[in-house]
Amino acid sequence: MGVLAQLEAWLPPAPPAIDWAAHAYRWQRRGARGWLDAVRQTAPIHLGDLQHVDRQKAILERNTLAFLRGKPANNVLMTGARGTGKSSLVRALLDAHAGEGLRLIEIDKSDLGDLGQIVELIRGRAERYIVFCDDLSFEEGEASYKALKSALDGSVSSPGDNLLIYATSNRRHLMPEYMHENLDAQHQPDGEIHPGETVEEKISLSERFGLWLSFYPFAQDDYLDIVRHWLAFHGCDTDQIHDARTEALQWALERGSRSGRVARQFARDWAARHV
Structure with missing residues (x-):
């Protein structure tokens, strides 16, 4: 009994019960265990507060409403100038449509490998969940890069119809790009261009987002x-x-x-x- 008590002391505590009444969650991890931690109070921002991004706002809301109504919808990558409303738009959509069943799950880049766990937790729920990763970018060799590629399009398991991934980034292709990579391109005698495999690998992740929205500095x-x-x-x-x-x-x-x-x-x- 003493040995069992010592082992229990070393084990991480069981994750708390999920508060399914909450509108927003943060994905938390302790050791090998992860859970949805309810956000009790979300930052107040409304769609009307976001100005001079009307086109981006209209497209993102249209996609989100289609998702809420069970129609086909795309994962979204928002890129561009800092401070122009990318992440605020996502929070404002939650403010506008939480009453219709929209829910938000914030996840850190380092935890993207847990997307499969999140899918299983919300499978069968009536609500519609946006998994949101803010300021997303990767360095060479990061494991979460492969996990996100698989979750977006390529895994044999289905993410279900009640989950979309929205991400923001200052990098269009999410990874650093170097001049030497262009030297790997092969120019064929017939004029066809075959980009190097390194470039193809980097572009392949951003292409798995069905919608790209670009944000620009304000005049x-x-x-x-x-x-x-x-x-x-x-x-x-x-x-x-x-x-x-x-x-x-x-x-x-x-x-x-x-x-x-x-x-x-x-x-x-x-x-x-x-x-």
């Missing part, structure tokens, strides 16, 4: 529109919003970016000092 007027939106959100009046223009531009110049994230950060700072 100055777009950035100022977003600043005005968030200043109004924080209670600034018309005169205060007008007076903030010059400082908002200086703020963006110091940050080296005119993005939605920078605009919201400025609005918080300005409102704290003037409201």
